[in-house]
Amino acid sequence: MKSSRRFFLISILLGVAVVFLGWFAFTRLRPYKFHGSLVPSAGTAPDFTLQGVNGPVSLGDFRGKIVLLYFGYTFCPDVCPTTMTDLAKAMQLLGKQADHYQVIMITVDPERDTPEKTDAYVKHFDPNFIGLSGTPEEIAQVATLYGIFYEREEGSAATGYLINHTASTTVLDKDGRLKLIFPFGTAPEDIASDLQHLR
Amino acid sequence: MTRWWHWLPFVFLGLVAASVISFKVFQPVQVVPRIRLAPGFALIDQDGQQLTSEDLRGKVVLYNFTYTRCPTPCYGMNETLKQVQAGLDEVLPPDIPMKFVTISFDPEHDTPEVLRAYADSLDADTDRWIFATAENPSLLKTILGAGFEVYYHPREDGTFEFDPKYILVDGWGIIREEYRYETMLPNAKRILRHIGVLANEIENSKGASKLAYEAAHLFLCYAP
Numbered sequence: 001m002k003s004s005r006r007f008f009l010i011s012i013l014l015g016v017a018v019v020f021l022g023w024f025a026f027t028r029l030r031p032y033k034f035h036g037s038l039v040p041s042a043g044t045a046p047d048f049t050l051q052g053v054n055g056p057v058s059l060g061d062f063r064g065k066i067v068l069l070y071f072g073y074t075f076c077p078d079v080c081p082t083t084m085t086d087l088a089k090a091m092q093l094l095g096k097q098a099d100h101y102q103v104i105m106i107t108v109d110p111e112r113d114t115p116e117k118t119d120a121y122v123k124h125f126d127p128n129f130i131g132l133s134g135t136p137e138e139i140a141q142v143a144t145l146y147g148i149f150y151e152r153e154e155g156s157a158a159t160g161y162l163i164n165h166t167a168s169t170t171v172l173d174k175d176g177r178l179k180l181i182f183p184f185g186t187a188p189e190d191i192a193s194d195l196q197h198l199r
Numbered sequence: 200m201t202r203w204w205h206w207l208p209f210v211f212l213g214l215v216a217a218s219v220i221s222f223k224v225f226q227p228v229q230v231v232p233r234i235r236l237a238p239g240f241a242l243i244d245q246d247g248q249q250l251t252s253e254d255l256r257g258k259v260v261l262y263n264f265t266y267t268r269c270p271t272p273c274y275g276m277n278e279t280l281k282q283v284q285a286g287l288d289e290v291l292p293p294d295i296p297m298k299f300v301t302i303s304f305d306p307e308h309d310t311p312e313v314l315r316a317y318a319d320s321l322d323a324d325t326d327r328w329i330f331a332t333a334e335n336p337s338l339l340k341t342i343l344g345a346g347f348e349v350y351y352h353p354r355e356d357g358t359f360e361f362d363p364k365y366i367l368v369d370g371w372g373i374i375r376e377e378y379r380y381e382t383m384l385p386n387a388k389r390i391l392r393h394i395g396v397l398a399n400e401i402e403n404s405k406g407a408s409k410l411a412y413e414a415a416h417l418f419l420c421y422a423p
Contacts, residue, residue, distance in 0.1 A: 021211050037371050144341050147372045149239035149252045
């Protein structure tokens with residue numbers, strides 16, 4: 001009877017061990033839950049070359065960095081400054097690690113926003129941000145491919161026209177693959193936490 | 200002497216491996232892949248109203264691409280779309296909104312009036328089945344060619360050489376499935392099955408089961 005008792009003991013212990021390890025694995029090794037919407041795609045996102053303040057800038061220049069793409073414009077009254085402030089806060093929260101990320105704003109108002117104006121605008125929020133512009137055709141091409149819609153809306157004489165546009169932020173990984181979309185209004189803490197888990 | 204508990208880590212690893220393999224083999228959860236972003240656009244519909252990608256955010260959308268002068272049966276596209284719409288109630292819960300968008304790549308001929316007449320001839324409910332095109336041909340080429348990756352080329356006689364294609368897009372604007380004519384006859388049943396799988400994910404991918412859905416994406420447990 002000795003061997004059957006031993007077998008019984010072993011199975012009990014084994015059962016306990018499996019439950020314990022399973023619980024450990026579930027609580028400790030549980031995959032991170034992103035706040036943004038995951039868009040993990042196999043291929044690289046479409047490359048583009050637009051005008052920066054010091055000449056042409058391509059998406060490919062930022063391989064090795066995680067890129068946050070935002071489409072906005074400098075006359076934007078509310079949505080763009082809020083997003084830029086949130087992204088700047090997220091970068092502050094990341095501290096030294098912020099070097100691994102690059103925030104790029106592409107203007108959807110190329111007629112008014114020169115590369116200089118766009119770049120100066122974003123640097124007002126964070127000196128490491130980059131602003132890009134281009135011809136209306138180039139901007140239309142890039143925006144379309146990144147799922148961004150925008151249209152001109154006539155405002156009052158004082159403000160000039162406004163532009164309605166998709167207000168989400170697109171995140172690409174170090175290899176230029178699409179990874180995440182942050183909807184407008186994602187908290188800076190959630191952005192920072194998601195970005196940390198992308199590295 | 201080897202003690203039995205020396206084998207515990209291996210037993211544990213074995214169990215983990217077995218569960219991963221069985222997840223992949225038996226696929227308790229199936230998904231449709233997240234392929235890439237659908238393009239952003241502003242089109243004009245059969246009533247002359249603007250239709251943008253933002254209007255369709257939060258809705259499941261089945262796109263197809265054609266032109267109204269396409270000689271019938273025109274790859275049976277309209278027939279397939281009608282079959283999908285007829286079977287929709289069985290796979291899609293009523294709280295998940297869905298639209299069908301037929302985009303014409305022949306804006307010179309397919310004006311809103313022509314699209315309206317075409318919709319009426321198909322007896323289409325334009326609240327659910329929208330017909331649209333863009334006025335600017337080069338922008339249309341960017342949206343369709345570069346964005347949706349649809350090939351079309353006008354012939355001299357006014358007809359088009361094109362790939363009949365259906366594209367299923369989720370509420371986030373992410374392409375989830377593409378159906379090409381040359382590879383497989385896109386039958387309504389297959390599209391309906393995928394809409395059902397997508398609806399399940401939208402309804403159930405919350406809390407702990409979200410992990411199971413993410414695992415299904417990770418292990419490529421794609422619905423056939």
